[in-house]
Amino acid sequence: MTEQNKLSDHELMKLLPFYVNQTLGQSERASVETYLQRSEEARKELVYLKELRQSLKQQPQATSPGELGLKRLQRQIKHLKTSGKEPEID
Numbered sequence: 001m002t003e004q005n006k007l008s009d010h011e012l013m014k015l016l017p018f019y020v021n022q023t024l025g026q027s028e029r030a031s032v033e034t035y036l037q038r039s040e041e042a043r044k045e046l047v048y049l050k051e052l053r054q055s056l057k058q059q060p061q062a063t064s065p066g067e068l069g070l071k072r073l074q075r076q077i078k079h080l081k082t083s084g085k086e087p088e089i090d
Contacts, residue, residue, distance in 0.1 A: 007031055013042060020049045 007015075007028075012035040018024045019032045036042050 009035065009039065009042075013045065016042065016045055016049055020046065020053055 012032055015024060015028060015032050019029065024032065036046060
């Protein structure tokens with residue numbers, strides 16, 4: 001039995017995001033491609049996922065709160081050093 005026969009349509013539909021991201025193995029990729037040939041619903045989902053991926057790639061990268069917290073802490077330390085105050089410990 002081939003990989004293609006083992007996977008249900010539902011399982012193949014769940015593989016579409018991985019297909020778009022090009023992270024599937026060769027046999028899974030072939031199974032998804034065969035599924036796309038016969039399923040209009042899958043082709044519509046593929047278009048949606050590709051558009052979503054492109055939209056996300058165009059979004060500016062957000063700075064993580066960790067980086068912001070570190071910068072704030074560094075400013076506070078610098079201020080304390082220049083003011084001669086003792087740091088407050090919570």
